[in-house]
Structures are given as C-alpha cells and as structure tokens.
Amino acid sequence: MKILCIGAGAIGSYIGGSLQMAGNDVVFIERPSLISDLKKNGIWIESIDGKRHHVTDFQVFGNAEEALKNGAFDFALIAIKSFDTESLILSLQKLKEIFPPVLSLQNGVENEEKLAAFLGEKRVIPVSVCTAISRGKENSIKVEKLRGIGIGSSFPLSKRIAAEFKRANLKPKLIEDSKGMKWSKMISNLLANASSAILNMTPAEIFTDSISYKLEIRQLRETLDVMRAYGIQPVDIPGVPIRLLCFAVRHLPTWIVKPLLKKAVGSGRGGKMPSFYIDLYAGRQQSEVEFLNGAVCRYAKQKGIPVPVNELYYRTLMDMAGGRLDKAAFDHAPARLAEGIS
Template structure:
C-alpha cells in the first residue's frame, strides 16, 4: 500500500511519520521550502512515545500511483488541497480526510466520486515548531477511519494493519465512522461555540455565573442536531462532556479560540456555519449558534481589514 500525506506538519508529519517509521511506503506532498528542510534535517518527531529523525520521500507536485491520500489540511485550505492532490487520485485511490467537521465530505465526493472518499478523524495534540519539529503535546495519538457505507473493505483493513505496527499511534478501522464524526462535531462544536463566544476556556466559563448551564445547553442542542441527522450520540459520551464543561478547574479551549486569539484564520464556516444551518434544518433553537457564527465572521472581517489589536509580546 502506497500512502501520500498532504503536508508534513502536526498531523501529517506525526501520523505519516509514524507509518513511515513502521516501514510503510509513505510520501509527503509539501511546499519547496519544507521539502528542503526535510531533505536537510529529516522528519523530526518529539513525542512521549519516542523521538524520531526519519529520512522520508517528499514531493512538491503530486503524482499517480497511490492507494491512500491522507488529507490533513485546515478546512479553509480545502480548495487548494483538492487541486494539489488531484493528480494523485487515480481510479483506485481513496482520500482519507481528517479535517474537523463534516462539510468537506460532500465536497470531496463531488470532486472524486463517493467510492473514493473515506471518513476519518484524528485525536491528537501536536504542533509544528518554527524549527520544523513535529512536537506531540500529550498522549493523544488516535486515528479513526472507515468506509462511509459501513463496510469492512480491504483498503481500510490494510491501513489498520500497517498502523498497528506503528510506534506511538493508535489507529482503528470502524464500521460507524459517520456516527463517530458526528460525535466529534458535537464535542467540537460545543467547545468552539462556548469558548469563542466567551473568549475563555472551559474552567473560566464554568466559574462564571450561569456558565455551566450555558455549556450544557449548547451540548444538548448539538446532540439534538446529530440525532436529527440519524446519528444520536451515546449517553456516556454526553455525560463525559457534561463533566468536562462543569469542571471549574478545567483549562480546555477549542483550537478555534487559540487561532482567533493569535490573529489567525479560523474554520468559521466549516464548523459554526455548518452547525447553524443544521440547527435550522432540524428545528433546534439556534440563537446561540447564530451569535457564535456572526461573532466569528465579524472577527474575520476585522482581521481582513487589519484592525486586530496588536498581540502582546
């Protein structure tokens, strides 16, 4: 099995690097500057599960002949990512996206065909340092994927077998990937809406009057949206996140809040806009979703106009 990773950053560099370390045939599609850095230094991973410096194969333009394309871009880069991987998408090639949310699935199916798109999600906290090091920040290392029709296919089983040999990686091929992706969206959408609206982490919100009730209300509404789309979340999942959002000592914040506070680009349409439209379609009260989406889009307007306050040193 030949695997192409789009990028060698936090996600692609970590998961693709671990697969390559285990002996898988992995190539990385990267920009020329990153290709030169990787040629000189190798792919460097710092992790609680073992550090690595790996010689890897890089491409600056995609080529045919791959079985799986691992798509790890941000949602706002999806258009460019599709064009970048298009030459690699042969008749038997599957794209495995691990983007946040769900909106990208229909887009990829339109571009490449329903049979060539897998479902996937990643749970990892990692970053690419200015020196080009892929640094894993905690023990999260999960990659979950599957066929969107729920079948157990040779390609997903082959990828799971490769990943089982990889150090510092826990991968699983599942028959219910759409349900898993909806669960992640319920969690992510609640976290993003709450922490972006309040400009605070979950513990700070919990310590504010009415903060726990607000987060629980968002969680319940997002769970109702998932149920209306045929994917009710598990009761244990809801209870876990009710506890997380009620913890006054918690320090969890969505990556969208971190990106916003750093003055960066955010996935407003892909996460908040998608949930707002889904709430309207499901008849779920959506005033908080609307407020969160408008808040994020107004931030984008201010950012584009160059009117963000100067970041503190």
C-alpha cells in the same frame, strides 16, 4: 504501503512521519515555499514515552501531479485545513481517474461529502484523529495525549490501513458508523472552543463561570438536536466516551455534567488552549469555526431547527477573525456575549 500525504503540518507530519518510521513509503505534498525547510529539518516526533524520533527519508513535492509521476499510491492522507478542501479538489480535476482512495484527517462533517462528490463515496474513508499533539519549532511534533484514531470500517482498505496504523503505534480503532464518528468527534471539538476564543478565557474559566457554562450546554444540546433530526447517533471515539457525555448533557442536571465536560476537554487537548483561540490570536483571518459551529448552523437550517448559540459563536468568531469585530469586544464578558442570542 505507498502513501501520499497532502499537508505536512502538525497532523500530516505526525501521522505521515509515524507511518514512514514503520516502514511505509510516505511522499508528502507541501507548499513550495515550505519544502526546503521540511527537507532540511525533516520531522521530529516526540512519542508519549518521551523518546524523540527523527524522520528524514521521505520525498516532498509541490503538487500532486509531480508526486503521481513517481507511481501509484495505495491511499492518500488529506491533512489540510477544511477551508482548503475545495481548492484541493479543483487542483486534482485532471488527476481524478488515477488518484488513490483518500483518508480525510480533517475536523468537521462536510469534507467527506465534498471529497465523495468528486471521487465517489467508495474512495473516501472517514477518519477522526483523537490523539492530542502540539507542534514546536522546526517541525517538531509532540504527542501530548495518545488517545488513538478512528477509521471508518466499511471500506475495502480499512482493515489493511488499520494494521499499518497499529504498526506505527497510532492506536487505530475501526468504527462502523462513520457519520456518527465524525459528528461525535465534532462534539468534542466544539467544547469550549469558540467560546474560549471569543471570551479570551481558558476552558477551565469557561466551565467555572455560570453564564459561559450554560452557553456551552446549550451549544451541545442544539448540536444533538440537529443530529437527532438527521438520524445520527453519537458513538464512542478513541479515548472519549461520547455516548455517556451526550446522555449526560441531555438528561442530567448541569452540575453533574460539568466534571464530564472538564475531563473531556482536558484529555482531548492535553493542556493546550483550543484551536480557535490559537488561530485567532495568531492573527489568522480564516477560522475553522466555519466548519464546526458553521456546519451545525447549515445542517440546522435545512431542517428548520433553531440553533441560536451555535449561530452566535459562528457569527461572532468569523467577525473577529475577519477584522470586523475587535477581539476585545467580549473579553471575559460572557454576560455581554449572551445578550447577542437571537
């Protein structure tokens, strides 16, 4: 298949590079300032068995218009951060009629809605990337935990795409309930993510401390309340028994739930610190908390549902990322953070 991959960061390089190695024709779009290094170094992928693969035979363009001059594509991978989705859509306005169906590899639950409003629902295929990867120097990608990739099944291209993903050893799983899949993946992303960044604590420390652990449980219960209000059911995603985890969070004593949460976080991130922590301490002024806890808050507001812990995490981390609040304000101080719950 001929595939357009918008973004050659960790996720784009991993999935696009794997599909290229499997015999597909993958064309990347990347910022012009990064194209030279990408062409020079190619993409290195270290698979779960420790073998390293060098992907070099691909084209790279600085924008979609240039790429589409080389012919039509079967589908496009959207592998950019959620805060870049709207600017991407603006850049594609003139190409709307000829742009291929897209797979949104992004975290959060709002990107598909934005893309569908632009391209139409039938041309937007929801995807949840559950495999844990890390990115080293010179675009070197390492598979930390090969869990798989969920793909919405109710689209004409779904089975064909899943077959190509399987050939590329990406472990696809077709999932009928696309919305449930995206919200379930977001639940796994919420675990000890914002709290780790705000408190400068590891996930293990978050779950060990009684106060921060209770905040995590409240965050998840609030999210499940919002899902219930919209009729969204948790679904199991590749490698994570989300339905069991959600049942436990809602109905079991917190001391029983703790091992399940620890296992979900450990298997999901492969030992890495959470993404919000990495972004904050790398000095990035944008944070995807906007599209995780922030999304929970926006959906909750429409239904009049209180979500105080999600609001606390969202507000605090956005202020830290934007430089309005010192990163050390709640350093290893969950009790002080909990005082901010309205």
